Amino acid sequence: xxxxxxxxxxxxxxxxxxxxxxxxxxxxxxxxxxxxxxxxxxxxxxxxxxxxxxxxxxxxxxxxxxxxxxxxxxxxxxxxxxxxxxxxxxxxxxxxxxxxxxxxxxxxxxxxxxxxxxxxxxxxxxxxxxxxxxxxxxxxxxxxxxxxxxxxxxxxxxxxxxxxxxxxxxxxxxxxxxxxxxxxxxxxxxxxxxxxxxxxxxxxxxxxxxxxxxxxxxxxxxxxxxxxxxxxxxxxxxxxxxxxxxxxxxxxxxxxxxxxxxxxxxxxxxxxxxxxxxxxxxxxxxxxxxxxxxxxxxxxxxxxxxxxxxxxxxxxxxxxxxxxxxxxxxxxxxxxxxxxxxxxxxxxxxxxxxxxxxxxxxxxxxxxxxxxxxxxxxxxxxxxxxxxxxxxxxxxxxxxxxxxxxxxxxxxxxxxxxxxxxxxxxxxxxxxxxxxxxxxxxxxxxxxxxxxxxxxxxxxxxxxxxxxxxxxxxxxxxxxxx
Numbered sequence: 001x002x003x004x005x006x007x008x009x010x011x012x013x014x015x016x017x018x019x020x021x022x023x024x025x026x027x028x029x030x031x032x033x034x035x036x037x038x039x040x041x042x043x044x045x046x047x048x049x050x051x052x053x054x055x056x057x058x059x060x061x062x063x064x065x066x067x068x069x070x071x072x073x074x075x076x077x078x079x080x081x082x083x084x085x086x087x088x089x090x091x092x093x094x095x096x097x098x099x100x101x102x103x104x105x106x107x108x109x110x111x112x113x114x115x116x117x118x119x120x121x122x123x124x125x126x127x128x129x130x131x132x133x134x135x136x137x138x139x140x141x142x143x144x145x146x147x148x149x150x151x152x153x154x155x156x157x158x159x160x161x162x163x164x165x166x167x168x169x170x171x172x173x174x175x176x177x178x179x180x181x182x183x184x185x186x187x188x189x190x191x192x193x194x195x196x197x198x199x200x201x202x203x204x205x206x207x208x209x210x211x212x213x214x215x216x217x218x219x220x221x222x223x224x225x226x227x228x229x230x231x232x233x234x235x236x237x238x239x240x241x242x243x244x245x246x247x248x249x250x251x252x253x254x255x256x257x258x259x260x261x262x263x264x265x266x267x268x269x270x271x272x273x274x275x276x277x278x279x280x281x282x283x284x285x286x287x288x289x290x291x292x293x294x295x296x297x298x299x300x301x302x303x304x305x306x307x308x309x310x311x312x313x314x315x316x317x318x319x320x321x322x323x324x325x326x327x328x329x330x331x332x333x334x335x336x337x338x339x340x341x342x343x344x345x346x347x348x349x350x351x352x353x354x355x356x357x358x359x360x361x362x363x364x365x366x367x368x369x370x371x372x373x374x375x376x377x378x379x380x381x382x383x384x385x386x387x388x389x390x391x392x393x394x395x396x397x398x399x400x401x402x403x404x405x406x407x408x409x410x411x412x413x414x415x416x417x418x419x420x421x422x423x424x425x426x427x428x429x430x431x432x433x434x435x436x437x438x439x440x441x442x443x444x445x446x447x448x449x450x451x452x453x454x455x456x457x458x459x460x461x462x463x464x465x466x467x468x469x470x471x472x473x474x475x476x477x478x479x480x481x482x
Contacts, residue, residue, distance in 0.1 A: 004030035004053055006070040006156055007061045009084060010102075011038045014128070015074035016046060017135035018101070018160070023050045025159040030055055030064040062091040068122075068152055072099040077108070085112065094120035097149045101128050103262055106177030106184060110347075113145050113176045122149035125176075127183020129364035130162065138162035140364035141170035142186070142356075144179025162363025169362040174349040181269075181343055182356055185336045188266030188280040190231075190365050191259075192332035195283035195420040197235050200325045203407065206416050208314045212248035216240045222322055226396075227329070229368030256293040259284070266339070273346060275339045278427045279332045282419040305415030317410070323403030324421050330397055331424035333374065334387040341385075354378035388431065397428065 008019050011033040019029045019042075030053040033039050043054040055061040062069060069092060073084050081100055088098060098121060100109065109125030116123040123145045130139035141161045143153065150172045161170035173179040197219075204210045204218065216239035223232040243249040263284045270277035289296070310317070337353060344351045357374040361367055377390035387393045408425050411418040430436060442453040443466075452463040 003066070004028045004064045005066060006030075006072060007032065007055075007065050008072045008074060009033070009061070010074035011042050012074065013132045014101075014135045016042060017132050018072075018074065018128075018139075019052060020046060020050075021136055021138070021160045022156060023047075023052055025156075027156055027159070028053065030061055032056070032058065032061040058087050059091060062088070067093070067096070069093075069096040070099065070153060070156070071097070072101050074101050077102045077104040081108070081112075085116070089116075089119060089121065092121055095122065097122045097124060097152055099124040099126060099143075099149075099153065100180075101126050103127070103183065103187070103260070104180050105265060106181040109145065109177035109180045117146055122146040122152070124149045124153060125180045126157070127179050127186065129183065129186055129360075129366075131365065134162065134363045134365075138169070138363050140186075140359050140362065140367070142173050142179045142182045142359055143170070144173040144175065144177060144182070147172070147175060162367075164358070164362040167358060169359045169364070171352070171355050171359060173356070173359075174344075174351055176347070176349075178344075178347070178349045178351065181347075181349075182340065182351070184262055184265050184269070185340055186360060186364065186366060187262035188277070188283075188339075189332055189336045191263035191266075191283040191287070192280045192336075192420060193229070193231050193329065193366055195286050196279075196325055196328050196332065196424075197231060198286075199418045199421050200321050201235070201239075203321055203411060203416055203418065204318065207310065207410065207414055208317055212239045212250050218318060222325075226326055226370070227322065227368075229370065230365060231368075254293065255290055257287040257290045259287050263287075266336075269343070270339050273339065273342050275335075275342050276427060276430075277335050277339055279328065279335055279420050279424045282423040286417075286419050306413060309414065310410075317407070320403030320406045323400035324407040324418075327397055327400040327404040327428075328421045328424035329370070330387065330393050331427055332420075333370070334393070335427065337374075337387055353384075354382070386431070388428070401425075401428070 005027040006022065007030040008015055009032050011031060019031055022029045028051050031039060031042065032055045036056045039054045039056060043052070053064050055064060061071070065071070071088060073081060075081060075084060081102065081104060085098060098116065100112070104125055113123045113125065124143055125145045127142035128135065128139050134140070138161055141157050143150065143157060157170045158168040161168040163169065173182050201215055204215050216236050219232055219236035219239065223229070223236060239248065239250055241249045243252055263280065267277060267281045267284050270281070340351055340353065343349070354375045357371045357378070361371045373392050374387065377387060377392060378384055381390070384390060388397060404425055408418065408422050411422070445451040446453050446465055447468045450465055452465045454460060454462065455464060
């Protein structure tokens, strides 16, 4: 009997909560899990009393679906996705739809979309953000893939998505891997946001000597202004959480961070496209350095640094840290949007940058009031090259950069590492520089490798080689751009 609106494979936390969310919105969902005992446990537990249908085989799952069949996978990225696609396709017909809702690499989604299109099957690769709470009550959903599939999944996705100003935080992103690419950039920005907050916490703690409760109060106050965001909110909550002995739990958590790889993918793609994603890159590397916890502890006995000296008014520095965090946050988003703009050109996507900001305003981990300003920036100028060139963000940076620079300088003087905040400042100063020292770099490359250079007094695209030693001749290497 064809009774289910959609099928879902994978009953881990995200999968279960999405199913319950769909059920709440009056969609009938058939579920399957490779370990079928999870199906039984789900049906006897969270799904008890609902109209959710439990199945114990791929064939049974497919047989329970209305046509065109819609099957969503919430499984581990990589070979597991391909394995399930291989199991599904023998049972599917022309026009049926497979949806990958995991954190897949966008190049895999490109490949899968094309391969399934050849079989007449429509593929959707969709980013989903918001964690288990978002999945249950309304995530941010970023779908891409085969455009022919969108009319068939739009009603479900927009019904279960978070809503802001009565608009769903979900819309079609673009062809092939565009949805997963935008989710990848979202995760890269998430890495940046988290690291910036952590660096601010560390400066307040080590530099200003504030305890967890004092920092909690500061973060709570910041969350009422321009820094209003989900991550700031939960950071304040974390700092206020006490262990069983009444002491702040944060002080007992090991300082070794994990990661699942999406931030790394963002950095790798930025390198592939030659985009200076410096702040997000430093956020990824900061996690890598934190993971070397035992080695860092050993090094701390041998390596000296400066003695912290705060003769200045510490209360003033709290405001400076807020300015540094805000300015660096702007840089993080500016770099993320810069990467999306270049990727769209490289991969032939038509991305709606203001629409992406709307999708991120609710449900997702990086949701913040800040995103409304990004939407407005692209409403004013859809062809905006860089968020820093928008009037609002330019004025915000100009106002905050005094405190930003004071914090970066004081961190260096006192030996407090702030890699992401400082990287953001260096990018800003580089981006606003009409001339950089790459002229010397190009001369160096030409000197040792005959890689040629361009001249300021000649048209762009005309390349020159100098025989620097008098014995190199006129032969030059081929020209390429990173």
